Amino acid sequence: MSEGAGQGERDMNPRVGLIMGSDSDWPVMEAAAHALAEFEIPFEVGVVSAHRTPDRMLDYARTAADRGIEVIIAGAGGAAHLPGMVASATALPVIGVPVPLAKLDGLDSLLSIVQMPAGVPVATVSIGGARNAGLLAVRILGAADGRLRKRVEAFQEQLGASVLEKDAALRDRVLGSDGKVTGE
Known part of the structure; x- marks a missing residue:
């Protein structure tokens, strides 16, 4: 191997x-x-x-x-x-x-x-x-390694933060800064 x-x-x-x-x-x-x-x-x-x-x-x-x-x-x-x-x-x-x-x-x-x-x-x-x-x-x-578990928890938090960033970017792209759908 x-x-x-x-x-x-x-x-x-x-x-x-x-x-x-x-x-x-x-x-x-x-x-x-x-x-x-x-x-x-x-x-x-x-x-x-x-x-x-x-x-x-x-x-x-x-x-x-x-x-x-x-x-x-x-x-x-x-x-x-x-x-x-x-x-x-x-x-x-x-x-x-x-x-x-x-x-x-x-x-x-x-x-x-x-x-x-x-x-x-x-x-x-x-x-x-x-x-x-x-x-x-x-x-x-x-599960049996506290340091590794902390790294997994940080990874999960990073995934959540990424979703929030994508949400904000999509809202800004679709609604624009004035809150109206762009392209109308």
């Missing part, structure tokens, strides 16, 4: 495993890596196929905690068995990312990942929602 920690740093103690069924999933999954890097969360990244390398996938899932991994983000398209199979082989939290493909636009992946049997939970984000998967991993880690 390759490792990353943002700004190109290499960290020998990754906390998050970022895996996908194929390297073609990277354009979607890269957003999770960026979210983790924003919060300086070290992660490892790799291709682990549930169908083409099932023994490797099981080994990855079974040894992740021993390697210091605390959360696994698994992205897959089509049948999308990777997140569920990984969840069946580890006690770590698994976040599934449905990767959209040319057919069905990722709906097949979403349904496959979200419909898990009782006792094998997979937290599932939206189709192509790798950024939210990364942010959810940060929140999970933040």
